[in-house]
Amino acid sequence: MRSDAPWSCGSSGAVVVMGASPRPTGRYAPSPSGDLHVGNLRTAMLAWLSAHHHNGELRLRIDDLDPKVSRPEHELSQRADLAALGVTFAGAELRQSTRTPAYRAAIVQLDEHDLLYPCFCSRREIREAANAPHVHLPEGAYPGTCRNLDTTQRNQRAQSRPAALRVRTNNVQIDVVDRHFGIQTEFVDDFVIQRNDGVASYNLATVLDDENQGITEVVRGSDLLAGTARHVWLRNVLSLRQVEHAHVPLVMNSAGERLAKRDGAVTLTDLEARHMNPDVVRGRLAETLGLAEPGETPTMDELLTRYDPAALPLENAIWRV
Numbered sequence: 001m002r003s004d005a006p007w008s009c010g011s012s013g014a015v016v017v018m019g020a021s022p023r024p025t026g027r028y029a030p031s032p033s034g035d036l037h038v039g040n041l042r043t044a045m046l047a048w049l050s051a052h053h054h055n056g057e058l059r060l061r062i063d064d065l066d067p068k069v070s071r072p073e074h075e076l077s078q079r080a081d082l083a084a085l086g087v088t089f090a091g092a093e094l095r096q097s098t099r100t101p102a103y104r105a106a107i108v109q110l111d112e113h114d115l116l117y118p119c120f121c122s123r124r125e126i127r128e129a130a131n132a133p134h135v136h137l138p139e140g141a142y143p144g145t146c147r148n149l150d151t152t153q154r155n156q157r158a159q160s161r162p163a164a165l166r167v168r169t170n171n172v173q174i175d176v177v178d179r180h181f182g183i184q185t186e187f188v189d190d191f192v193i194q195r196n197d198g199v200a201s202y203n204l205a206t207v208l209d210d211e212n213q214g215i216t217e218v219v220r221g222s223d224l225l226a227g228t229a230r231h232v233w234l235r236n237v238l239s240l241r242q243v244e245h246a247h248v249p250l251v252m253n254s255a256g257e258r259l260a261k262r263d264g265a266v267t268l269t270d271l272e273a274r275h276m277n278p279d280v281v282r283g284r285l286a287e288t289l290g291l292a293e294p295g296e297t298p299t300m301d302e303l304l305t306r307y308d309p310a311a312l313p314l315e316n317a318i319w320r321v
């Protein structure tokens with residue numbers, strides 16, 4: 001028997017389970033809809049450092065759920081850029097485009113619990129209903145227009161648009177515990193589970209895929225923190241394991257806005273054209289995390305020896321080249 005086996009035989013000969021392994025399994029889940037920018041790459045580095053800090057591993061998920069925007073050439077360039085930085089992955093990737101049967105099974109399960117209803121609202125209708133006088137809803141929350149339609153009303157609405165499927169959450173309040181940002185209290189609105197083109201929503205896919213890959217910690221950009229309560233709720237309802245959340249700050253342009261193509265050199269390809277090779281970019285990103293001095297080019301393994309999750313700067317970084 002290997003000495004590190006997570007089980008042992010008791011004196012009675014029965015197998016005694018010694019408890020779950022504390023080694024984390026993280027994931028990085030890019031959508032192959034374009035090149036990764038330095039903000040995406042920094043998040044990937046942090047996901048790798050976080051998983052490896054406790055001798056765990058990082059897995060890759062390809063979020064190619066949306067056939068309209070996913071392109072194999074983007075997946076190739078994203079994988080090449082991650083490899084060039086030294087962000088490595090354990091095992092085979094999970095590809096969302098292969099997961100439709102699992103998503104469908106979960107939709108059936110939610111429907112059997114009478115938690116789904118068809119929603120015919122367009123984005124504009126939702127915005128207008130949410131902005132109506134006397135309606136006080138958090139930004140972007142669903143105002144409940146289709147929640148209690150009767151069959152006649154549904155049939156009528158179905159003439160104009162195909163239906164998406166939403167879950168009934170009763171606007172439950174959830175406390176999300178985030179490793180870096182602390183407790184976040186959110187109300188979970190009725191959110192989309194299946195889009196009106198029949199594709200499973202990101203929210204459904206992500207919790208099912210985390211379960212499938214055995215993910216124990218989710219490290220991702222803080223722009224996704226506000227939607228995390230939905231995932232906690234959905235994991236409860238579908239009896240999936242909860243994960244630890246560790247949202248990380250973003251990289252912004254010099255005006256303090258989200259990075260975009262127009263901000264100039266923001267991808268590895270752009271930066272290589274300016275004679276910044278991936279080692280230099282890694283060093284610059286490490287510098288924004290307080291893990292390197294200007295001009296240093298530490299490897300990922302060197303960064304691991306310096307990484308301390310408790311010392312992560314929580315304000316967004318500014319990218320200047």
Ligand code: GLU
Pocket residue numbers: 029030031063206219220224
């Ligand atoms: N593909 C998603 C994104 O790029 C992943 C989000 C997540 O990590 O859950 O935004």
